[in-house]
Amino acid sequence: MADATPLTGKVSSARANERPQEPFRLVAPLLRAALLIGSGGGFLLAALLTIMQALALPVGSWRSALVQAHGHLQLYGWAALFVMGVSFHFLPRLRGSALPLPRLVPWILGLQVAGLLLRALAQPLLSLTGTGLLWRSALIVSGSSEGLALLLASSEYFLLLWRGPALSTRKAFLSIAPLISLAALSLAAAACLNAINMLQAATQSGLVLQPGDDLNVSLGLFGFLIPFALAVSAQSLPMYAGLEAFPRRILWPLASIYWLGLLLLGLGLGLANGDDPARLTNWPLRFLEGPGLLLIGSVIASFVTIFINMMRRRGRLPAHVAALSPSPEALARAYRRHTAQQEQTYGPFVAIIASAYLWALFSALLLIGNGLTLLGGQALPFSLDAGRHSLAMGFITLLICGIAPRMVPGFSGGQIASPRLVTATLWLGNLASLLRVLPLLLAPSLITLWPASGLFLNLLFGLSGPLGLATVLCLARNLWPALHTKSA
Numbered sequence: 001m002a003d004a005t006p007l008t009g010k011v012s013s014a015r016a017n018e019r020p021q022e023p024f025r026l027v028a029p030l031l032r033a034a035l036l037i038g039s040g041g042g043f044l045l046a047a048l049l050t051i052m053q054a055l056a057l058p059v060g061s062w063r064s065a066l067v068q069a070h071g072h073l074q075l076y077g078w079a080a081l082f083v084m085g086v087s088f089h090f091l092p093r094l095r096g097s098a099l100p101l102p103r104l105v106p107w108i109l110g111l112q113v114a115g116l117l118l119r120a121l122a123q124p125l126l127s128l129t130g131t132g133l134l135w136r137s138a139l140i141v142s143g144s145s146e147g148l149a150l151l152l153a154s155s156e157y158f159l160l161l162w163r164g165p166a167l168s169t170r171k172a173f174l175s176i177a178p179l180i181s182l183a184a185l186s187l188a189a190a191a192c193l194n195a196i197n198m199l200q201a202a203t204q205s206g207l208v209l210q211p212g213d214d215l216n217v218s219l220g221l222f223g224f225l226i227p228f229a230l231a232v233s234a235q236s237l238p239m240y241a242g243l244e245a246f247p248r249r250i251l252w253p254l255a256s257i258y259w260l261g262l263l264l265l266g267l268g269l270g271l272a273n274g275d276d277p278a279r280l281t282n283w284p285l286r287f288l289e290g291p292g293l294l295l296i297g298s299v300i301a302s303f304v305t306i307f308i309n310m311m312r313r314r315g316r317l318p319a320h321v322a323a324l325s326p327s328p329e330a331l332a333r334a335y336r337r338h339t340a341q342q343e344q345t346y347g348p349f350v351a352i353i354a355s356a357y358l359w360a361l362f363s364a365l366l367l368i369g370n371g372l373t374l375l376g377g378q379a380l381p382f383s384l385d386a387g388r389h390s391l392a393m394g395f396i397t398l399l400i401c402g403i404a405p406r407m408v409p410g411f412s413g414g415q416i417a418s419p420r421l422v423t424a425t426l427w428l429g430n431l432a433s434l435l436r437v438l439p440l441l442l443a444p445s446l447i448t449l450w451p452a453s454g455l456f457l458n459l460l461f462g463l464s465g466p467l468g469l470a471t472v473l474c475l476a477r478n479l480w481p482a483l484h485t486k487s488a
Contacts, residue, residue, distance in 0.1 A: 019098040022089070024411045026102055028483050030085030030109055031408065035476040037113070038078030041120060043472045045070035047465035054462020065127035065206045068213055069120045075220035076146065076190070077116045078472070079396050082404075083228050084108070084153055089411055091157075091180070094173045094235060097164030100156055108152050115146030119198070127206035136202040143198025150191035157184035175248040176231035178255035182262065183231075186223025190216060215269045221388060222262055222296060225396050227255075230303050233399070236407065237353070238310070246306065254299050261295030264288045290374030297367030304361040311354050342406075347422025352402030355430050359394025363387050386440040393468060394433035401425045401475050414482035421478040425471050432467035435460045 049070060052059065092099045099105075122138035129135070157180055167174045197212045208216070234246040268289025343350070366387040373380055405416045416422070439457040446453045 021093055022099050022102050024089060024413075026099075026105055027085040027089045028412065030081050030088070030105070031479070032483055033109055033113055034078050034081035034085065035472070035479065037073060037081065037116065038472040039469065039476050041116070042070060042073035042078045043465075043469040045073065045120075047469045050462045050465030054458045056458065060128070061205060061207060062124045062128035066124040068208055069123045071213075071217060072194075072220075073116055073120055074392060075217065075225065076112070076150075076194075079225055079392070079400070080187075080220065081109070081112065082400055083225060086232065086404075086407065087228060088156065090232065090236060091160055091173070094170070095160055095164045096170050096173070097160070100159035100163055101152075104152050104156065108149050108156075111145045111149035111152070115142045115144075115149060118142035118145065123201065123206050125206075126202070130205060135206070139198045139202040139206070143195035146198075147191040147195040150187050150194070154184045154188040154191070157181075157187070171248065172235055175251045176235055176255075178252055178259065179227040179231040182255065182259055183224045183227040186219045186227075186262070190219040190224065193219065211270060211272070215266060217388065218262075218265060218269060221392060221396075222265065226300065226391065227258065229396060229399055230300075232403075233303075233307060237307070237403070246310070250302075250306075254302055257295055258299040261292045261299065263292070265292030265296065268292055286374055286377055290371045292371070293367045294371030294375065297364040297371060300360055301364035301368065304357045304364065307357050308354070308361070311350070311357070343419075345419065346406045346409075346416065347419030348426055349402045349406045349422055352398055352422070352426045352429070355426065356395050356398035356402055359390055359398060359433060363390040363395060366390060382441050382444055386437055389440065390433070390437045393429075393436050397468075397471070398429045398433065401429050401471065404475065404479055408479055409482045412482050414484070417478045417481050421474045424474045425478075428467055428474060429471040432464050432471055435464035435467065 045066065049063070049067060052063070088099055088105060118138045119142040122135040122142065126132060126135035126139065161177060161181060161184070164170070167177065193212065193216050197208045197216060200212065201208050234248075234251060238245050265288070268287075272289060370380060370384060370387060401422075405419075405422050409415055439461040443454070443457055446457065
């Protein structure tokens with residue numbers, strides 16, 4: 001008994017020294033910045049670029065530089081900052097410990113936004129003028145600023161994995177730990193690669209070489225955004241959308257396969273040296289990138305199939321819950337009433353999430369098809385960009401548009417502006433995705449059969465940009481009140 005008091009005192013002291021969870025106002029600026037960059041940067045540039053293509057305006061190398069800057073803004077500005085904001089608030093609570101280095105969050109935001117804005121301005125201007133020490137210096141500073149920001153962000157995730165209660169006691173976090181670690185590692189790799197890309201672009205005409213740009217896009221999309229989308233969906237979506245729990249036992253096997261697929265894809269992109277996939281003699285495309293796309297697509301398809309099956313049962317009381325209730329019928333009615341009230345308050349957010357998963361399934365089938373085609377040594381029937389746009393706009397953007405109106409008010413204690421804006425994002429986002437992807441898929445075969453169809457396809461593609469901009473503007477307007485509450 002003599003040893004019990006000191007031990008109890010140590011435990012009490014340790015608990016007293018534990019930091020409380022950080023308030024939502026710490027991460028709210030990340031979400032605001034993501035919405036502003038999306039509406040005033042990435043999606044605005046997309047609207048301008050698609051309209052230019054629809055009108056067949058004369059372009060030069062500056063347009064290619066603008067396309068690269070736009071894609072980077074979308075992945076590492078709009079989407080990545082939003083994911084960081086949500087994950088810095090959500091993951092520590094799932095982990096059972098406070099965010100390791102909360103003081104870094106404002107630095108991450110400032111450095112990342114500064115780097116993104118410098119690149120968006122300097123890259124097309126350097127390509128347009130061909131000279132200028134100012135623009136070259138700005139690109140180098142941009143790469144360094146972003147590199148430091150992304151390394152700091154990845155360190156938050158790594159420390160979160162390392163610190164806190166034993167992972168064996170945090171089974172929900174443990175089940176998605178491989179996906180979180182993959183996202184953190186990809187973010188660190190992207191930080192280094194982007195700095196190298198900006199140094200290379202600054203010493204030449206402002207354009208990033210194709211292998212470096214392709215790998216940077218893949219690290220952002222396949223390495224960071226999709227693993228986080230799958231991880232957060234598996235752990236938070238059942239709670240917010242009223243679904244049964246995601247089966248945890250399959251998360252580690254699927255994550256391991258995804259790890260391997262991303263490794264093969266990265267090696268293939270690097271060793272292929274930017275060659276056209278139509279060059280069948282390029283072995284990295286066939287035996288590395290092909291299997292990588294096949295594995296990644298298969299994992300995404302497996303995840304989405306489970307999610308869609310879970311959503312089909314939404315509104316029905318889970319069997320294990322009904323078995324514990326003395327009055328299952330009354331509980332089932334109350335459950336259906338609660339589900340209906342959720343839709344009245346937050347709009348058709350579940351429908352947006354469901355459409356995002358359908359786009360993810362479609363994207364996965366495209367990836368699987370491309371992987372099998374490359375592995376078989378055949379020429380690709382359509383551009384790899386179709387799958388990327390389908391994932392970035394159809395899956396990631398729509399998933400954010402679906403989860404955010406329900407999740408962010410829960411974080412901040414505020415309210416969205418109107419459930420009607422959620423309905424607007426449902427239609428605008430899906431139409432923008434359709435008009436973005438459909439021309440890329442149809443162009444190779446349709447132009448061969450009907451040469452005049454090129455003008456029609458360009459018109460459809462041109463409409464996708466303004467519709468995408470309208471989507472994110474609706475989301476920003478809807479979330480802004482919830483991001484400006486006292487707790488935020």
